Amino acid sequence: MRVKSPPQSPPDFAIPPAQLLVETEALIEASRALEDRLANSLTPATATFDNLLRPILHDDHRASRRLCIFRIFSSVAATPELRDASRKVEQLNAKASAVSLMRRDVAALVAAVYDKHRAGELSLDDESAYVLFKTHRAYQNAGAGINDEEQRAKYMAAVEERNSVLVAARKTFSESxxxxxxxxxxxxxxxxxxxxxxxxxxxxxxxxxxxxxxxxxxxxxxxxxxxxxxxxxxENRFPENVAVLERAVALRDEIARMLGFANHAALKMENKMAPSVESVTGRLNKLRTELQPQAQKEIETLRALKKAYIDEHGSSEDEDDVSTLNAWDWGFYARILEKERYSVDSTLVSEYFEVQHSLQGMLRIFEELFGIVFVPTEAPTWHSDVTVYAAWDSEEQGGGFLGYLYLDLYARDGKYSGAHCSLVQPGFTTEENTRHFPSSSLVCSMIRVAGKPTLLQHSELKTMFHELGHAIHKLVTRTAYSHSCARDFVEIPSILLENWIWVPRVLQRLGRHYSYLGDEQRAFWLERAGGEEPAETPSETLPEKLAEDLAQTKHVSGAHAMLHQVFLALFDLTIHSAASQEAARAIDTTALWNKSKAEILGLRTTNGIGQASFAHPFRAYDASSKVYATDLWVSSFKSNPMDPEVGLKYRRSVLEPGGGQPEGVSLKNFLGREPNDEAYYSEVSGL
Structure with a gap:
């Protein structure tokens, strides 16, 4: 592809902490002034999509271009001052959003436009009609319908306290x-x-x-x-977060009930594909019931391995532990199982997945599958570790610009220690009817040591592929408005992509022994080998047999892994589905965490406070299902994972619409039918 200049400059990140707060307050004030003008100049009779919704949406776009940048600083900025300012921005913006969505005057105008459209008095394209529906629902589900002033004040106080405790909890995750x-x-x-x-x-x-x-x-x-x-x-990290989580649960429940919902889970279900809390609970319990017999077989297999290992090597445990499979045994004996049954040496495997080489292989796979080209580019960043790519459509797909991809791979002080994708700037159609291109980021915490290669375990390779999938989803989404996706949909595309790192020929493309990646790496390998060139040197590419053996381990411990996700999802759902406000306030998250974990996973463990470091409830995350992702994989990709025709169809049908249409419609358009769970059970049971 010929080198071209992007039609949009990359954003700048040289922003002093004080400026974050000044700009945020100015953006909030501009939005408030716009709402005042609209409320004073329009009536329910005169309000339309063009004179009401479009100005609100464009104002949101203008604000999001800056606020998205400000927010990412909380997890990646080099200085504590900038991270703290970012968290303050989050609190200011959350409060302003809550106040905005409580405006009865603007909500009444939006409701009037919504009613006109439903009555056939307004003709809107599909995306505009959907954003109108979501905007109307947002007002109704965020306090605009609370008329009693005392109740409104109580609602706002609860929202503000909830936001404050969640920001404080997230700080502990980032800076620990x-x-x-x-x-x-x-x-x-x-x-x-x-x-x-x-x-x-x-x-x-x-x-x-x-x-x-x-x-x-x-x-x-x-x-x-x-x-x-x-x-x-x-399992005993962040003890201060136990009280924080329980307070957040009580506040969320209180807020949901003030809005007329049975509990917080019912409120959050409004932004999901799933129709009800009961349907999600039913699906999770079905998974639990169906998978438990297989999970028990997995436990018995590892228990037998443990006995054989201890018979040969002796025990470092208390005598009572020898015949019991403990939570801290699982990874150790699962690795031995992979080595003995499938000849997979996880240490040798990691030598073929040096982080930078594997990343380049991942980008090439996305290029081939989705018709994209990534071009390294010079651009401002928030840290010297960050690299930037300009993303384009391939020439066959028109050669158009897509946006910027930021890669921040290595751990450092103050940086969030997990892996995630953050939106840097949203994509949308401007008021001038031009395209504002998105920017997205992949943020990881790989541990790097100068002069030594950073090698990935296969599980880390999977995580990086998953999160990179989120980042690319944000780049290829092409909607007129900036949308969020339904929470039970947003993980499906990336869970689907995890399947590629179990395909032997894909693994071979991603893998190259680190000793072939440069003189420094070669010298390090020779040092590890004893200082002299050994008689038998490693294959440069990942050996075909090792790739095939590794692929055979895809479903080893598969039932256990899925039950762990079921456990987390049911815990999240249970704490947010209290029968009464009193019950929500009385939830003992520690007792529930330990009891549920023991019952669902079936392993011996020690009681702890694992919920205090379970970030998802603190990050407004709701469990998504691997079931639909497996349906997409088996029905469309498994037989030929690198088929560009299917990849492009998936990009057009599922990724590009993003949240611009009901996500269930996107899945149905791609599959040609409603998604189901048949493929998942056939995959897991086919071990």
């Missing part, structure tokens, strides 16, 4: 630098590539809770006491 110190002897068995990334204090090494430390220790540490200590520490 916790870990557990172990001696090198206690970490026997853990790969050197992981040990090299740990802070040292004499003979002791600090194991953090980042995946680059947590996974290798839980999968490789031979001493069960080490794994148990790390597991217990992980």
């Amino acid at each position: 630098d916790e870990g557990v110190w172990f001696t090198r002897a206690q970490l026997a068995g853990v790969p050197a590539s992981a040990l090299d990334t740990m802070a040292a204090d004499g003979d002791r090494l600090k194991v953090t809770f980042k995946k680059g430390h947590l996974f290798p220790v839980m999968k490789h540490a031979a001493d069960a006491r080490t794994r148990k200590a790390l597991h217990v520490a992980k």
Whole structure:
């Protein structure tokens, strides 16, 4: 593809903390002034989509261009001052949004336009009709219908307190630098590539809770006491968040009831494809019932492996633990199962997935599948670690500009320790009828050490592919207005994409042994090999047999993995589905967490406060289902995953409409039928 200049300059991130607050307040005031003008100049009889909704939507676009940037600073900014200012922006904007959606005058005008459209008095295109429906629903579900002034004040106080406690909780996730110190002897068995990334204090090494430390220790540490200590520490992080979560649950319940809903879960269901709380609960319980027999077989398999291992190597555990499969045993014995049954050495596998090489392979796969081209470009960023790509349609797809992709891969102080995708700027049609192109980001926390390669476990490869899928979804969505997607849809496209990293030929494209990636990497490999060129050197590309063996492990522990998601989803749903406000205030999240986990997963564990570090309830996340993603995979991609014709059809039918039409319609348009759960059960049971 010939090099072209993007039609839109990338955004600037050189913004002082004080400016974030000044600009945010100015944007809020501009929106308030617009609403005042509309309320004073229009009546229900004169209000139309063009003179009411369109100005509101364009104002939202203008604000979002800046506010999205301001918000991402809370998880990626280099200074605590900028991160704190970003969180203040979030609180200011959340309060302003709540006040705006409570305006009875504007809500009455929106309702009038909505009624006119339903009566056939207004002719709107499909996307405009859908955004009108969602805007009307947003006003009705956010306090505009509360008429009593005392009740309105109580509602606003609850909303403001809820926002405040959630922002405080999220800060602990982003800025925590916790870990557990172990001696090198206690970490026997853990790969050197992981040990090299740990802070040292004499003979002791600090194991953090980042995946680059947590996974290798839980999968490789031979001493069960080490794994148990790390597991217990992980399950008891952030004790202050227990009270925060329970207060947030009570406030959410109080807010939902003031809006006329049975509970918070019923309120959130308004923004989902699923029709009701009962339907979601039913689907989750069906999964639980269907998967439990298979999960029990998985437990028995690993229990037998544990017995054989202890018979051969002896036990580092208390005698009572020898015949019991503990939560901290799972990763260790699942790895042994993969090695013994499928000949998969996870340490060797990771040597083929150096982060930068694998990332380039991922981008090439998305290019081929969806007709995209990624071009490295110079652009301002929020940190020197960040790289930027300009995304374009391929020449065959018209060669048009799509937007900017930001990649922030490495851990650093103050940065959120998980992996996620953030919208940097939204895409939409401007008032001048031109395109404002989106920007999105992939943010990870890979642990990097100077002079040494950053190697990915296969599970980290999956996470990166998943989150990159979110970022690319935001780039290819093409709607006139900036929409959010239904919460039970938003994860489906990325869960679908996880399937590609189980395809042998895709794994081979992503994998290249790190010793072939440059002189520095070669020297490091030689040092690891003893300083001299060994007689047998590794294959440059991921060996075909290793790729095929790795693919065979796709559904190993599959029932257990899905039941873990069911456990999290049911916990989230249960705490937000109280029968009364009193019940919501009385929820003991610790007791529920431990009881549900034991019942659903069937493993021996120690009681803890794992809910305090379960970020999803603090981030307004609601569990989504892997079921529909499996339906898409099996019915359309499994037989030929790299078929560009199917990939382009999926892009046009599902990704491009985004939240601009009901997401169930998008899935049906692609499948040619309603999605169902048959493919999921056939996949999992076909082990």
